[in-house]
Amino acid sequence: xxxxxxxxxxxxxxxxxxxxxxxxxxxxxxxxxxxxxxxxxxxxxxxxxxxxxxxxxxxxxxxxxxxxxxxxxxxxxxxxxxxxxxxxxxxxxxxxxxxxxxxxxxxxxxxxxxxxxxxxxxxxxxxxxxxxxxxxxxxxxxxxxxxxxxxxxxxxxxxxxxxxxxxxxxxxxxxxxxxxxxxxxxxxxxxxxxxxxxxxxxxxxxxxxxxxxxxxxxxxxxxxxxxxxxxxxxxxxxxxxxxxxxxxxxxxxxxx
Numbered sequence: 001x002x003x004x005x006x007x008x009x010x011x012x013x014x015x016x017x018x019x020x021x022x023x024x025x026x027x028x029x030x031x032x033x034x035x036x037x038x039x040x041x042x043x044x045x046x047x048x049x050x051x052x053x054x055x056x057x058x059x060x061x062x063x064x065x066x067x068x069x070x071x072x073x074x075x076x077x078x079x080x081x082x083x084x085x086x087x088x089x090x091x092x093x094x095x096x097x098x099x100x101x102x103x104x105x106x107x108x109x110x111x112x113x114x115x116x117x118x119x120x121x122x123x124x125x126x127x128x129x130x131x132x133x134x135x136x137x138x139x140x141x142x143x144x145x146x147x148x149x150x151x152x153x154x155x156x157x158x159x160x161x162x163x164x165x166x167x168x169x170x171x172x173x174x175x176x177x178x179x180x181x182x183x184x185x186x187x188x189x190x191x192x193x194x195x196x197x198x199x200x201x202x203x204x205x206x207x208x209x210x211x212x213x214x215x216x217x218x219x220x221x222x223x224x225x226x227x228x229x230x231x232x233x234x235x236x237x238x239x240x241x242x243x244x245x246x247x248x249x250x251x252x253x254x255x256x
Contacts, residue, residue, distance in 0.1 A: 032125045033198040034132065034253040041131060044249075048138035055145035061152040061174035069158060069168055076159045083156075083231040090162035090228035098223035102181050105216050109133050109188035112195045129195065133188075136249045140187045140242055144180045153177040157228035179221065179230045179238035186217035186242030194250045217242065 064072070076087060112133065113126035153176040157163040167173060193213035197206055221235035230238075 032128050033255060034128055034250065035255055036128055036131050036253060040252070041135070044135050045131075045138070048135055048142060051142035051146075052138050055142045055149070058146065058149045060171035061149065063169045063171055064154070064158065064173055072154050072158050073160075079159075079231075080233070083233055086156040086225050086228070086231045088160045088162065089226055090157045090160070091226050094223045094226035095229065098181050098220050098227060098229075101216055101220040101223070102185050105185040105188040105192075105220070108192040108216075109136070112192055115196045115199045132195075132249055132253060133191065136187050136191050136245050137184070139249075140183055140245050141180075143241055143245075144178065144183050144238070147178055148175040148180065151177045153234070155229055156225075156231055160228075163228060176230055177234050177237065178241065179224050179235045181224050182217060182221040182230070182235040182238030183242035185220040186239045187246040188242075189213040189216045190243045190246030191250065194247050198250065198254060 076084070079087070110133070112129045113122070116122060116125055152174040155173050155176040158168060158173055190213050193209050196209050197203075200206070217239055221230075221239055224230040224235055225232060
C-alpha cells in the first residue's frame with residue numbers, strides 16, 4: 001500500500017509538472033515563430049548533452065616529439081597550394097582578435113530574446129530561444145571536439161619556427177582540423193540572423209543582419225589563419241559545420 005501511494009504521488013507530481021510546462025510555453029509558442037516539443041527536442045538534447053560529455057572525456061592528442069616535429073616540417077611541400085598560404089604565420093594579436101569576435105558571436109546568440117516585437121510572454125519566448133541556442137552550441141561543440149581529437153592534424157605553426165617552443169609540445173598543437181573558433185562563430189552568428197529574420201520577415205534590415213552574420217565568422221576565420229592556428233581548409237570546414245547548425249536548428253523548429 002505504501003509503495004502504491006508513493007507511485008500515485010509521483011504520477012500526480014509528473015502530471016502537474018507536465019501541465020505546468022505546457023501552460024508555461026503555450027502562450028510563448030503562440031507568439032513565437034518557433035515551437036518546441038518533447039518529441040523533437042528530447043532526442044536532440046538527449047543526443048547533444050551526452051555527445052558533449054563524451055567528446056570532452058576523449059583523451060587529448062599526445063604531445064609531438066622532436067622527431068615528429070621534424071617529420072611534419074619536412075612534409076610542408078606536400079600540403080595543398082591553398083593550405084601552404086597558412087605557413088610561416090604566427091601572430092598573437094590575431095589570436096586575441098579571433099577570441100574577441102568569437103565571444104561577440106556568442107553575445108549575439110544570447111541576445112536573441114531581444115529581437116522580440118511583443119513583450120507578451122517574453123520570458124517564455126526567451127526560454128524557447130534558449131533551448132534552440134543550447135542545441136546549436138551543444139551539437140557544434142561535440143562535433144568540433146570529436147573531430148579535432150580524432151584527426152589530430154598539426155597546426156600550421158608546427159611547420160615553421162615562429163612560435164614559442166612550448167607551443168610545439170602542447171597537445172593543442174595537434175588540434176588543427178577543424179577550426180573551433182570558426183565553427184562556433186558561424187553557428188552563433190547565423191543562429192542570430194536566422195532568428196532575427198524569422199521574427200522580422202519583412203524588415204529592410206535583413207541584408208545588414210545577414211551581412212553581419214557573414215562578416216563576423218569570416219573575420220574570425222581569417223584571424224585564425226593569421227594567428228598560425230589553422231589552415232584555410234580547417235576554417236572552411238568549421239564555417240560549414242557551424243553555419244549549417246546555426247541555420248537548420250531554428251529551421252527545424254519553425255512553425256509551418
